[in-house]
Amino acid sequence: MPTPTATSILILAGGRGQRMGGRDKGLVDWRGQPLVAQVQAAVRALTDDLIISCNRNAERYAQWADQVVADEEPGFPGPLAGLLAGLAVARHDWVLLLPCDAPRIDAALALQLLTAAQASQGPVMARQGGYWQPLFTALPRQLLPALRQAWKDGERSPRGALLPLGLTGVDFAEDDARLANFNDPMALDAAP
Secondary structure (H helix, E strand, O other): OOOOOOEEEEEEEOOOOHHHOOOOHHHOEEOOEEHHHHHHHHHHHHOOOEEEEEOOOHHHHHHHOOEEEOOOOOOOOOHHHHHHHHHHHOOOOEEEEEEOOOOOOOHHHHHHHHHHHHHHOOOEEEEEOOEEEEEEEEEEHHHHHHHHHHHHOOOOOHHHHHHHHOOEEEEEOOOOHHHOOOOOHHHHHHOO
C-alpha cells in the first residue's frame, strides 16, 4: 500500500459521554490506559499534526496532541462540530477523522482510508456490514467551506454533510474489531 501524502489526524473526544454515565469517554481506562491514548498510539507515527477535538479536560488531552480544539458552539453540538473545528486548524491538505473510543484501530486501517481518499480525491468513510461508520473518515481539508455551509443549512451529521460532496464508502468486514466503539461500560467490560 503506498504511503499517503502528509495528513493531519483528528481524534474526536468532544461528546457528553452520556452512555458512560457522563464520564469523559476518551479518558476512560481500558487495559490500563485511557481510550484516547490507545487511539493516538496507533496512528501517532502517521502524522506530525495530531489534533484532538474535546469540549472539556483540554489540559489532559494536550499530552496526546499537537493541537487541541473545541467546538465553536457550546452545548456539545455533535461530531460535525468537532470535524469543523479540527479542519479549521489542520496543517495539512488531508485529514483523517477518528473517534476517541476505538482503541483497536491500527495504522493499516488508517492508511487504507487515507489512501482511498487520496486516490478518489474526495471524502471516504468506512462502511461495515453495509452501515456507515461516520467517525472513520478521510477527507480533503478543502471541503471545509462546503461543510460549514452544510452546518449553516442545519445539517448535523458528518455523513449527511459529506454525501452531497462525493462521499465514497470503504468497506470493512462486519466483524472487523478495529472499528468497534466502546460507547458504554458494558462494552468495555465485555471486550476481550
